[in-house]
Amino acid sequence: MSRFTRRVGKLLLLMLVWSIAASAVSGCWNRRELDTLGIQLGTAIDKVGNQYRVSVQVVIPSELSAKAGGGGRSPVAMYEATAPTVFEAFRKLTETSSRKIYSAHIRVLIIGESLAREGIANVLDLLSRNPEARTDFYLMIAHDAPANQILKILTSLEKIPAENLFYALDTSAKTWAPTTTVTIESLIEQLVTDGISPVLTGVRLEGKARQGENISNIQQADSRTRTRITGLAVFHSDKLIGWLNENYSKGYNYIMDNVTSTVGHQTCPDGGYIVMEVLRNKTKLIPKVVDGKPVIKVKMKQVASVADVECKIDLTKPETIKMLEENGKQRIRGVIQGAVEHVQKTYNSDIFGFGNTFHEYKPKQWEKWKDDWDELFPQVKLEYDIELQIPKVGTTNDAFQNYLKK
Amino acid sequence: MQREQQTISVRQLAILVIFFIIGDMQLYLPPLTAAFAKQSAWMSGLIGVPFGVGAAWFIFRISKRFPGKTLIDINNQAFGKIAGGLLSLVFLVMMFNTSITQVREIADFVTTQMMMETPQLVICLLLVLPITLAIRGGITTIARLGEVIFPLFSALFILLIILLIPKIDLTQLLPIEVTGFPGIVKGALFFIAFPFCEMFAFLMIFDSVEESEHAARDYLLAALAAGIAIWVIIVLCICVLGVFATEHTVYSPYVMAKKINIGDFVQRLEAVLAIDYIISTYFRCIIYGYAFVRGLQQLFKLQDHRFMMRPFGFLIVGYAYFLAPGIVAFVQFDVAWLFWVFTYSPGLLLLSYIAARLRQGWSKKGEG
Incomplete structure (x- = not known):
C-alpha cells in the first residue's frame, strides 16, 4: 500500500516536473507570431541632411499567395523613417507600420550614392552587430538615384522588387563578367585589410521613377521603368570615389577571379x-x-x-x-x-x-x-x-x- | 548508494574527457587565439595540442602515483590536514567558479545570439535542474549521460565540419607568420591553459575509473582527439570568416556556421553549433560541479553530497549573475584567467605533488 502511494506520488511529482519543464522550454521569452511581424526583404538607406532615411520593403503575404492572385494591389509595402542614427530610424518605422519589422530575411541593402560618398562604415556596424539579420544579403549602391527610389520600382517576374534585385545580381554575377556580388562580411574584411579597397555593385534606374511605383508598371509586358544592375562603385577607404564602366568592371572581375x-x-x-x-x-x-x-x-x-x-x-x-x-x-x-x-x-x-x-x-x-x-x-x-x-x-x-x- | 562505490569505465572517462576539453572552447578559443596570433592562430593550435596533451598526461600521472586518491587526499598527504585542507579549499573555489562560469557563458551566448530580449536569469534557471540532477546522481550518472549523448554530439560536430568544407578559402591563412612568434605563443598559451590545464578537475574522478590496461592510452587519445577538434574549429573559422571577423566577432564559430549553404537548400544550420556548444559546455559545467561537490564532501567528511544540491542550485543562479556586470567585463577576464589557471595547474598542483611525494618517500608507506 505504502509502496503504491509512493509510486503514485513519484509519478505525480514527475508529471509536475515535466509540465514545468514543458512550459519553460516551449518557446522564447518573447514569442512573436508570424502575423505580428512585417517581413522585410529590402532596405534602402539614404542620407538626408544630417539624418539617415531608412526605407524598408515589407512583403504583403496575402498579395503573394497564388490563390488570391493579386487583387491589383502592390505586393509590397514601403515604410520610411528619418532619424539621426540608422537603428533609431528602423524603430521609428513603427510609427507608420502596423507590425514590427523583422529583418532576418533581408535580401538586398541599397545605399544611396550621396551617403556612399560620405562613407558607409557607420551604416555597416548595425548590420554586423545585430544578431537578427542574416548576412547573406547583397549590398548595392544606387547610381544617380536615391536608394529608396530603386526599391520602389515594381517588377513583374519576381513580385517583390527586393527579390528581383537579389536574383538579377545573383544570376548576372554567375553568367556575366561585369557584375559581381558583395556580401557584408567580405566588404568589412576589405575595409579593414591593408592593401585592398572594396567595390560595390551599382544599380541604376531606367525610365521615369514615378511611373515605376505604380502597379500599372507591371501590367504590361515591357515595363516602362526598370532597375538595371550596372557598373561597379570604386571605394577608397569607406568612401565612394567613382564608377567603373562595363568594360573596366569586366577587367576588375577577371583580375579578382x-x-x-x-x-x-x-x-x-x-x-x-x-x-x-x-x-x-x-x-x-x-x-x-x-x-x-x-x-x-x-x-x-x-x-x-x-x-x-x-x-x-x-x-x-x-x-x-x-x-x-x-x-x-x-x-x-x-x-x-x-x-x-x-x-x-x-x-x-x-x-x-x-x-x-x-x-x-x-x-x-x-x-x-x-x-x-x-x-x-x-x-x-x-x-x-x-x-x-x-x-x-x-x-x-x-x-x-x-x-x-x- | 554509497558514492565511493560508484565506478565508470575507461570508455566513459574518454568521452567525458572529450566533452570537457571541447566544452566551451569551441566557441571561445577561435577569437582568443586569433586576437593574439592573427592568421597564424592555426600554428598556436599546432603548438598547443602536444603541450596540452602533455599537461593532460601530467594530471593523469599524478593520479597514477596516488592510486585511489583524490586531489583532496593528495593535498592532505602533502601538507597535513590543516594546510592541506586550506589548499584544497583554494582548489574548490576554482572548481566552483569555473563550473558556474559555464552557466554564465551559455546564458551570455543565448541572450546575445538567439534570444536577445530574454533575461539572462531565465536561461540560468532553465539550466539549474539538469545540472543539479546530474551532479546529484553522481559520476556514474554523468558518465552514462555522456555515453548516451556522445553519438549525437559527435555526429553534429562532424556534420558541421563537412558542410563547411565548400566555404574554405585557404588564402585566408596567408601570409604565414607576420605578427611573429610572440603572438603565436600567446595564442598557444590559451590553447594549453583553458582546455587542458583546467583538467585537474578530473583528479576528483580518476579514483572512480575501473582498472584497465588501456586507461592511459584511451585517456590520452581522447585528449588528443578533442585537441585536434578545437584546432579544426580554429582553422575553419579563419578560413571561412577571415581573420578580422574571427577576432572581432564575439561568437565567431556561430557566425561561421551561418555561412553553411549547400545549393541554397542546406543552410541556416547555426543552431547545430549552438546545440553542440550547449551540450559540451553543460558537461564541462557538471564535471566541475561534481568535482566541487565531491571535494566539499571529502574535505568536511560528509556522509552524503545530495543535500548540497539545493543550495548549489540556488548558487548557480545567483553566482552566474554576480560573476560579471556584463559581457565586456566578462571577456576582460580572459588574460587574468589564463594566469589563474596556470597558478593551479601546473603551479599549485606541482607543489602539492612534489610535497606529497617527498612525504611518501620519508614515511616509506606509499608504493613509491
Missing part, C-alpha cells in the same frame, strides 16, 4: 564579330619584385567555346582556332590592362588587392611598402601568363554563312 562564365566577342579578320562563351575561368595573381618595383603577374586559365559566328570565318581549320585563341588572349590582356590603368590613373585606389597579394605572399617586402603604398600602387606593372583553350565550337562546325546563296 570573380568570373565563372561570361560572353565576349572578337573581331574577325574580314570584319564582323565572332562570339565566345567562357565556360571556365581561373585567375591567380603572383606578386613579384622586379628592380625594386612591384610587379603583378596575372596567371589566367580560360576555357571558352565558340557560341556565335557573325562573320565569314573557316572554323574547320585548326589554324583558325589557334588564331582565335591568340586573339582572345590579346583581348583579355587589353581588358585587364585597361581596367588597371584606368583605376591607377583616375582613382588610385587598390581595388584589385595588389597590396594584399604582396602581404599574403611576400610579407617582408610588404612591410617595407605598406606605408607608401598609395604612391606605389600607380606604378604597379602587370605581366601576363594567359592560357586560353577553345576545345569546342558548339554543335555546328563551319558556319552556314559561308555557304549562303548569292
Whole structure:
C-alpha cells in the first residue's frame, strides 16, 4: 500500500516536473507570431541632411499567395523613417507600420550614392552587430538615384522588387563578367585589410521613377521603368570615389577571379564579330619584385567555346582556332590592362588587392611598402601568363554563312 | 548508494574527457587565439595540442602515483590536514567558479545570439535542474549521460565540419607568420591553459575509473582527439570568416556556421553549433560541479553530497549573475584567467605533488 502511494506520488511529482519543464522550454521569452511581424526583404538607406532615411520593403503575404492572385494591389509595402542614427530610424518605422519589422530575411541593402560618398562604415556596424539579420544579403549602391527610389520600382517576374534585385545580381554575377556580388562580411574584411579597397555593385534606374511605383508598371509586358544592375562603385577607404564602366568592371572581375562564365566577342579578320562563351575561368595573381618595383603577374586559365559566328570565318581549320585563341588572349590582356590603368590613373585606389597579394605572399617586402603604398600602387606593372583553350565550337562546325546563296 | 562505490569505465572517462576539453572552447578559443596570433592562430593550435596533451598526461600521472586518491587526499598527504585542507579549499573555489562560469557563458551566448530580449536569469534557471540532477546522481550518472549523448554530439560536430568544407578559402591563412612568434605563443598559451590545464578537475574522478590496461592510452587519445577538434574549429573559422571577423566577432564559430549553404537548400544550420556548444559546455559545467561537490564532501567528511544540491542550485543562479556586470567585463577576464589557471595547474598542483611525494618517500608507506 505504502509502496503504491509512493509510486503514485513519484509519478505525480514527475508529471509536475515535466509540465514545468514543458512550459519553460516551449518557446522564447518573447514569442512573436508570424502575423505580428512585417517581413522585410529590402532596405534602402539614404542620407538626408544630417539624418539617415531608412526605407524598408515589407512583403504583403496575402498579395503573394497564388490563390488570391493579386487583387491589383502592390505586393509590397514601403515604410520610411528619418532619424539621426540608422537603428533609431528602423524603430521609428513603427510609427507608420502596423507590425514590427523583422529583418532576418533581408535580401538586398541599397545605399544611396550621396551617403556612399560620405562613407558607409557607420551604416555597416548595425548590420554586423545585430544578431537578427542574416548576412547573406547583397549590398548595392544606387547610381544617380536615391536608394529608396530603386526599391520602389515594381517588377513583374519576381513580385517583390527586393527579390528581383537579389536574383538579377545573383544570376548576372554567375553568367556575366561585369557584375559581381558583395556580401557584408567580405566588404568589412576589405575595409579593414591593408592593401585592398572594396567595390560595390551599382544599380541604376531606367525610365521615369514615378511611373515605376505604380502597379500599372507591371501590367504590361515591357515595363516602362526598370532597375538595371550596372557598373561597379570604386571605394577608397569607406568612401565612394567613382564608377567603373562595363568594360573596366569586366577587367576588375577577371583580375579578382570573380568570373565563372561570361560572353565576349572578337573581331574577325574580314570584319564582323565572332562570339565566345567562357565556360571556365581561373585567375591567380603572383606578386613579384622586379628592380625594386612591384610587379603583378596575372596567371589566367580560360576555357571558352565558340557560341556565335557573325562573320565569314573557316572554323574547320585548326589554324583558325589557334588564331582565335591568340586573339582572345590579346583581348583579355587589353581588358585587364585597361581596367588597371584606368583605376591607377583616375582613382588610385587598390581595388584589385595588389597590396594584399604582396602581404599574403611576400610579407617582408610588404612591410617595407605598406606605408607608401598609395604612391606605389600607380606604378604597379602587370605581366601576363594567359592560357586560353577553345576545345569546342558548339554543335555546328563551319558556319552556314559561308555557304549562303548569292 | 554509497558514492565511493560508484565506478565508470575507461570508455566513459574518454568521452567525458572529450566533452570537457571541447566544452566551451569551441566557441571561445577561435577569437582568443586569433586576437593574439592573427592568421597564424592555426600554428598556436599546432603548438598547443602536444603541450596540452602533455599537461593532460601530467594530471593523469599524478593520479597514477596516488592510486585511489583524490586531489583532496593528495593535498592532505602533502601538507597535513590543516594546510592541506586550506589548499584544497583554494582548489574548490576554482572548481566552483569555473563550473558556474559555464552557466554564465551559455546564458551570455543565448541572450546575445538567439534570444536577445530574454533575461539572462531565465536561461540560468532553465539550466539549474539538469545540472543539479546530474551532479546529484553522481559520476556514474554523468558518465552514462555522456555515453548516451556522445553519438549525437559527435555526429553534429562532424556534420558541421563537412558542410563547411565548400566555404574554405585557404588564402585566408596567408601570409604565414607576420605578427611573429610572440603572438603565436600567446595564442598557444590559451590553447594549453583553458582546455587542458583546467583538467585537474578530473583528479576528483580518476579514483572512480575501473582498472584497465588501456586507461592511459584511451585517456590520452581522447585528449588528443578533442585537441585536434578545437584546432579544426580554429582553422575553419579563419578560413571561412577571415581573420578580422574571427577576432572581432564575439561568437565567431556561430557566425561561421551561418555561412553553411549547400545549393541554397542546406543552410541556416547555426543552431547545430549552438546545440553542440550547449551540450559540451553543460558537461564541462557538471564535471566541475561534481568535482566541487565531491571535494566539499571529502574535505568536511560528509556522509552524503545530495543535500548540497539545493543550495548549489540556488548558487548557480545567483553566482552566474554576480560573476560579471556584463559581457565586456566578462571577456576582460580572459588574460587574468589564463594566469589563474596556470597558478593551479601546473603551479599549485606541482607543489602539492612534489610535497606529497617527498612525504611518501620519508614515511616509506606509499608504493613509491
